[in-house]
Amino acid sequence: MSDRMNEVSVERARERLHEVRLQVNGAWRSGQCAARTSLVDFLRETLRLTGTHVGCEHGICGACSVMLDGRPVRSCLMFAVQADGHSITTVEGLAAADGTMSVLQDSFCQTHGLQCGYCTPGMLIAAQALLERNRCPTEFEIRDAIGGNLCRCTGYQQIVDAIRLAAARLNAAATGAGSGVSAPAA
Numbered sequence: 225m226s227d228r229m230n231e232v233s234v235e236r237a238r239e240r241l242h243e244v245r246l247q248v249n250g251a252w253r254s255g256q257c258a259a260r261t262s263l264v265d266f267l268r269e270t271l272r273l274t275g276t277h278v279g280c281e282h283g284i285c286g287a288c289s290v291m292l293d294g295r296p297v298r299s300c301l302m303f304a305v306q307a308d309g310h311s312i313t314t315v316e317g318l319a320a321a322d323g324t325m326s327v328l329q330d331s332f333c334q335t336h337g338l339q340c341g342y343c344t345p346g347m348l349i350a351a352q353a354l355l356e357r358n359r360c361p362t363e364f365e366i367r368d369a370i371g372g373n374l375c376r377c378t379g380y381q382q383i384v385d386a387i388r389l390a391a392a393r394l395n396a397a398a399t400g401a402g403s404g405v406s407a408p409a410a
């Protein structure tokens with residue numbers, strides 16, 4: 225190891241650690257990290273919640289999206305210490321406690337809204353945030369809500385279909401109209 229690399233490792237070993245306490249998917253979790261640790265690294269490496277993906281690490285792709293106090297944020301652009309005391313929802317928080325997929329997650333399966341799945345956690349978080357504030361989104365509103373999330377596989381149409389299907393199913397359930405809503409035609 226070069227002297228410079230050695231110096232960097234010693235410097236990092238000496239870094240002061242901060243206690244961070246967050247409400248994640250309804251449960252309080254805590255851990256220690258350096259001030260420079262991003263929220264996504266804290267979630268993945270300290271809390272072992274690896275459902276949130278890391279893509280570009282500079283705010284472009286949306287793969288790292290989580291909800292902070294109900295609003296979608298890019299967790300690669302925040303320090304974990306900034307989220308101290310706040311409420312976070314990750315993709316792991318969308319399913320039921322027994323692992324049953326949410327209507328939104330199931331709708332992605334029904335419409336083939338994913339291929340490699342790399343963008344999917346971020347897409348689900350963007351869609352969840354949309355449906356929580358607007359249960360009847362137009363196609364334009366759906367496309368706008370996922371406009372900051374990149375997908376290199378699907379061409380986006382199946383993702384839009386998934387969110388439309390989820391909205392229809394949630395509305396049907398809320399009005400007691402049954403769940404016989406089928407996937408939009410390809």
Ligand code: FES
Pocket residue numbers: 277278279280281282283284285286287288289298299300301
């Ligand atoms: S990893 Fe955060 S926006 Fe790409």
Ligand code: FES
Pocket residue numbers: 337338339340341342343344374375376377378
């Ligand atoms: S499914 Fe592969 S990047 Fe979206």
